[in-house]
Amino acid sequence: MFILLRRLARREGERYAFEANDLTLRRSLEHRFDALLQRLLQRGAFRGDNAAEAYRLHTASGSTFDQEVDRGECSLEIRVAPSLPLRFLTLRVLRSGDQLSFEER
Secondary structure, eight states: OHHHHHHHHHHHHHHTTTSOSSHHHHHHHHHHHHHHHHHHHHTTOBSSSSHHHHEEEEEOOHHHHHHHHHHTEEEEEEEEOBSSSSSOEEEEEEEETTEEEEEEO
16 A cells, blocks of 8 residues: 555645746645545545545645645645554655655655
8 A cells, every 4th residue: 555655645746847936736635535545545545535534644734734845845644444453554755955855754
């Protein structure tokens, strides 16, 4: 599951590499990844009957958003509940400058 999520994040994240680092970027990321994860949910990749039970997307807001912008970063946290494990797995995607990095938790 994480291999697939990392590949999706890299492919989709690169599309946004040169976008302005603002709230519009974060909403675009959330919208794009929501659509991708919704398709995976429909195919049985996640536990739960709806998106709220199967996955969560989170971008920085408030003072965290301001701090990320000051550092030139944009992050999206993707939490998924795979159909087999009993807990959420988290993949954090971070754009810093023109670099994408991934962190599994």
